[in-house]
Amino acid sequence: MIRSGASGSEISRRYGIAPRVLRRWKQDVAAAKELGFVTVQIADGATPAAERAMP
Structure with a gap:
């Protein structure tokens, strides 16, 4: 679950994705x-x- 106000960096680290992909x-x-x-x-x-x- 992603909490409201979580930073993009925090979310990308938590789910193991690159920050540029998230952006x-x-x-x-x-x-x-x-x-x-x-x-x-x-x-x-x-x-x-x-x-x-139709022809």
Whole structure:
């Protein structure tokens, strides 16, 4: 269990991982939080992709 306020160095030592790996994971999580869903509107009469792909 990681206690609140634990330093990155403390966590990396406890779990035997390199501090740079922990920093990279932290950056990846922060970047993923920026991703999300957007609203999409489909126009009337739009052809589904599956129908367009048929030869």
